[in-house]
Amino acid sequence: MTMWAPHAEGTPWSHLDEQNTAALIRQLSYVNENSAFYRVKWQKAGIDVKLVRTLGDLREFPFTEKDELRFDQVTNGGLGSYACASLTETIRIHSSSGTTGRPSFIGVTREDAAIWTESLTRVFTCMGVTEDDVFLHATGLSFFVGGLPVKDAIEGIGAAFVPIGTGASDRLVQANDALGGTVLFCTPSYARYLADYMQQRLGRDARSLGLRRVLLGAEPGGGVRAIREGIEAAFGCHVREAYGNSDLLPAFAATCDAQGGNHLLTPDLLYLEVIDPDSGEVLPWETGVQGELVGTSLRRWSAPLVRFRTRDHVVVNTQPCECGRSGPRILCVGRTDDMLIVSGVNIWPSAIADVVETFVPRVTGALRVIVNGYGPAVPPPLHIRVERAGDIDEQLGDEIALAIRERLQVKAAIELVPMNSIPRSEMKTSLIDRIFPS
Ligand SMILES: [Zn+2]
Structure with missing residues (x-):
């Protein structure tokens, strides 16, 4: 099973400590210099970024909550005072989906865009996309971090990217029939909707699409065995899941052919912790451990986040995998807020x-x-x-x-x-x- 970046995906995490420590120190000092939001937050907490020597020192830093970022953007306008890069350096702006109220905007510099592409390329390679695929993209292309950034990654792999977008089931079926689609990328709810729609409106089985794979992302569900199996049965093909977070990285984990959870594929780009959501205590990366995933950017220039609480509740699996990827696997079982x-x-x-x-x-x-x-x-x-x-x-x-x-x-x-x-x-x-x- 092909790895896009064996130096990161196939290397034990501990071997990356030295380079990640250097990246973390560089990132924290950049944030401290350029983000008024973090400078004030850390001053209040009595944190001096110059004293950071190890990855473990990060535990002293306060968590960042999504609500704080939202409030900061509303108060300060634009990308907020937590953003580090100016609009001159920003080449694209996305917004996060599915939350109530004002959308939050996510800026990307040229260097960030390259990192996003790298991360998504690893994710889609892990899910088995190759240059031979005809890739039907059936999620939002506007604003959504799973839109244009996915296009860049799929084009980089060399597959043929077909931008179908949402609300276009008839066109999806037509394009598939004409072009011989092999891979469909969408949300779990859309996959189920499409199978129902084809049955009821077109009198056709979704298996007649002849897809090789359905790739799920953007919402939980692909990790629920019964939902995954239901989609596999409806489309008559394998289902794989991508996992990410629009504020941290559009996707940084995915299921390989061996299943068993989503491999964490970007230990060199994003430093992850699992915490007890109530006490905030950092938990070990050990099989069976459950907690909330917390992420710290290691290479982000527009809006790096430090100890950002994803609110996603995950179960850890560190058993070796036959695909050779060495990072732990996680299964997202729900939002901390949804428990x-x-x-x-x-x-x-x-x-x-x-x-x-x-x-x-x-x-x-x-x-x-x-x-x-x-x-x-x-x-x-x-x-x-x-x-x-x-x-x-x-x-x-x-x-x-x-x-x-x-x-x-x-x-x-x-x-x-x-x-x-x-x-x-x-x-x-x-x-x-x-x-x-x-
Ligand atoms: Zn694997």
């Missing part, structure tokens, strides 16, 4: 999706967990809206509630709704709908 606590039991919406998926074809797989307010604590029963695929089925709700009770130890109240009544999105979709008292 619910029902009668003391931690529940991830992705785990609920896994159970509901076992009821396909009686359900479509689309669902929402309805939660009152912000809190992770939810009084039982957990309100879950599930789309049925066919006629009214008296037993179905009870059966799903029983399965959730048995597998997740949580009492659920299932509300069955007609097919296509839960909105499908081609971009990020949360499985939680929060209701706030007006």
Whole structure:
């Protein structure tokens, strides 16, 4: 299995310590010099960047929260006071998707763009894209960090990039039939939507597209076994997943042919920690460890981030992989914000999706967990809206509630709704709908 950058992907992390320490020291001093946001933040915390000698010294630094960045951009305008590069040095501006309120903007310098391309090239090579592929790109091209940067990487690999974008299922099918598409890149919810759409509107099986691979990104789901297997069955081909973060790097982890989680592919570009989301304590990179992923840029010039909390909750796997990549693998099990606590039991919406998926074809797989307010604590029963695929089925709700009770130890109240009544999105979709008292 080909590696794009064996010097980073195939090298034990400890062998990179020396070069990464130098990169970190250079990055921190650049940030301290150019980012008013970080200079003030670190002064308040009593941090002197000149004293940093090792990667471990990073633990003294305060975390950066997404809300702080958002607030900073709103207050200071433009790319915010955390950004280091001027607009003169900036060659492209993206914005992050799927959050409420004002979008946050993400600037890229020429050097950043090259690093993004390098990282995405490793990711798509890991997922098996080669120069022989006809690559159907069916996510947003405007603003989205999985748009134009992916184009650059795919062109670099030498595959034929077909920019289909979103909301164009008919054109996707036409282009595929005419060009012989081999690889489809989209979100898990769009892959499922497309399979349903083809069946209902075109009377065609998605297997007739003749794809070699479906590559998923931009939202969780590809890591949920039942969802992945459902897409594999619908398209009759392998499914691989890319993982990233629009503020840190568009994608920096991916599944190889051996599966087992997403390999972390950019230890030389991004320094990662796993922390206990409650205490902030740094956890070891050991198999079975679970926590929130925190990232620090090592080579970023527009908007480097230091100890940025991704809010993604991951499970670590450090077992050696047959593909030869040496970095740990992670499985993203959900957003820290999305974790619910029902009668003391931690529940991830992705785990609920896994159970509901076992009821396909009686359900479509689309669902929402309805939660009152912000809190992770939810009084039982957990309100879950599930789309049925066919006629009214008296037993179905009870059966799903029983399965959730048995597998997740949580009492659920299932509300069955007609097919296509839960909105499908081609971009990020949360499985939680929060209701706030007006
Ligand atoms: Zn592997």
